[in-house]
Amino acid sequence: MGRRTKLGLQLAVVATIGLVVLLLGWRLVGIDRGRHIPSDIAQGKRPATPDFVLPRLDQEGMLQLSSLRGTTVILNFWASWCAPCRDEASVLQAAWKRYEAENVVVLGINTEDLSGDARDFIERFGLTYPNVRDVDGRTPIDFGLSAVPETYVVNAQGRLVHHVLGPVEEDDVAAGLELAAHSSSASPKAAGP
């Protein structure tokens, strides 16, 4: 075997191993990318809200989260098969009705669910606030979601100020909105870009 062939072969082996390691690393980093968000919020930081463009579930078209900049957003991750999500549906609907006029939007993100089941859920609980659908599971990873239901409150500047793990209650909504209002008027204590 010629010296050049040998060198080429060795390079090919090294390049293949490098590619496999790179792919694995990329996959591991991707899985973890939003994990810091809940702990950042718990420490009083205000991480930037990961943006998304997702298809509407309650009507045709797409919705981009950043298009809601300037409003306070109660972001609720849910699935129709999740029992606590049924418990909190009425609380979120009531919050939407109560705060709609105060520049507050409740936005549901349906995830890990069948679209037919999700639409039945919306109809069954009479939800009138906007709902989008995550298909590939990326948005929950971006937000560091561990299970459904989970709720985040985004202030008018697009910063995450409050996080509720499990079913949301009226007190959680009130606390989140207060934090959003306070953080919007106070100097930003932002974390990350």
Added chain:
Amino acid sequence: MKQLVALALLGCLLALIAASPLRASELNPTLEELEAEVMCPTCEAPLNRSHAPAADRIRAFITSRIERGDSKTEIKEQLVLEFGERVLASPSRSGVNTILWALPLVGIVGAGFLVYLLIRRSYRARAVRAALSGDGLDPTLERRIDDELSRFDRS
């Protein structure tokens, strides 16, 4: 020639025999088959190993599609529309996924080639050692070399 034709016919027959259960499974899939080929999105395990509520809903969905007469491919395509590619236990063989399917093959071929090179190298080294020590040379070859050398000397 006749043997070749017979072999080709036998090959076609065997291929047909092997393909018929696959075709039956494609047209009339069972829940058990699909449970092994579809992942539960919440627990990242195949459906047949998951009792999560999401897995139960997917099982119900598959059952309703089988009752409607959908093929295996149609059911899988619908599930990919609902959950993305991650719902499939084996990635599809298109796009970037081709790399995933090709890499093991490339690895096996590469490893085979490396083994071949190592064996060849070891044989060569052994032959060189034998030639240098002067023993172990094939008597026929030795006789031939002597003949050639004497012929060379004569000329």
